[in-house]
Amino acid sequence: MIKHSVSIFYPAYNEQTYILRAVEAAREVGERMLKDEEITGFEILIVNDASTDDTGRIADQLAAEDERIRVVHHQRNIGLGGAVRSGFKHARNDLILYSDIDLPFDMMELCKAYRLIRYYEADIVSAFRYDRTTEGIRRLIYSKIYNALIMLFFRLRIKDVNFAFKLVRREVFDRIDLKAEGSFIDAEFLAKANRLGYKIIQFGTNYFHRSRGVSTLSSPAVIIKILIELGRLRKEIMGLAPLEPES
Numbered sequence: 001m002i003k004h005s006v007s008i009f010y011p012a013y014n015e016q017t018y019i020l021r022a023v024e025a026a027r028e029v030g031e032r033m034l035k036d037e038e039i040t041g042f043e044i045l046i047v048n049d050a051s052t053d054d055t056g057r058i059a060d061q062l063a064a065e066d067e068r069i070r071v072v073h074h075q076r077n078i079g080l081g082g083a084v085r086s087g088f089k090h091a092r093n094d095l096i097l098y099s100d101i102d103l104p105f106d107m108m109e110l111c112k113a114y115r116l117i118r119y120y121e122a123d124i125v126s127a128f129r130y131d132r133t134t135e136g137i138r139r140l141i142y143s144k145i146y147n148a149l150i151m152l153f154f155r156l157r158i159k160d161v162n163f164a165f166k167l168v169r170r171e172v173f174d175r176i177d178l179k180a181e182g183s184f185i186d187a188e189f190l191a192k193a194n195r196l197g198y199k200i201i202q203f204g205t206n207y208f209h210r211s212r213g214v215s216t217l218s219s220p221a222v223i224i225k226i227l228i229e230l231g232r233l234r235k236e237i238m239g240l241a242p243l244e245p246e247s
């Protein structure tokens, strides 16, 4: 079976307490997969979205010590959507894992996701959280409503749209033009991939809520922006048709 190289990318905004651990966890799984001869190589990409703390400096230092680690710095904070686009654009390998830097799942799950994408001939593996009650009941309800809305508007059955565990074949991203600036980016990406006929599979994983720093993506402003972008991009997304198979 063909082997691939993997890029792991993390968007990071003021994550000085997490960056070291997240990079270490990614390097550990990369090295394990290399040793098991499952992959041909890996890189870790940090997208520093104009952090005002030490994130950028620590990231540069890590990159200087290990050539498999790279950093993209944004001059100004452009939000999650821009950071995801930037990560996909700069990632160089065949398969790209998009994750959060606060380690919401055990990075060893990448081994499983990689097996699934190959054995089930999928283009995207999107994981869902078994239990996210540690985040509080309010967020759980918001999330249920959001996933239902996405199903209704885009005819897309994804259990956990916003969970940042997506392993993607790079050609999928090369064919998709993403526009969302905020947290609608995940839904836009999955819905466009689905419309174009790419195969998405899902699996469940244990979820671990961040133990340091603050969660910045659940404010009312973030939710309002999601709804505005959903309205703005709906027509474009639903206008996409399946790609012709390449001959």
Ligand SMILES: Nc1nc2c(ncn2[C@@H]2O[C@H](COP(=O)(O)OP(=O)(O)O)[C@@H](O)[C@H]2O)c(=O)[nH]1
Pocket (backbone or CB within 6 Å): 010, 011, 012, 013, 014, 015, 047, 049, 077, 078, 079, 080, 081, 082, 083, 084, 099, 100, 101, 102, 210, 214, 215, 216, 217, 218
């Ligand atoms: N690029 C970018 N990333 C962000 C921003 N805010 C948060 N993030 C990143 O998005 C990921 C998830 O953030 P988090 O606060 O844990 O959100 P939650 O898991 O939804 O509560 C982390 O990797 C953050 O560093 C931002 O303004 N820009």
Ligand SMILES: [Mg+2]
Pocket (backbone or CB within 6 Å): 100, 102, 104, 210, 215
């Ligand atoms: Mg988080």
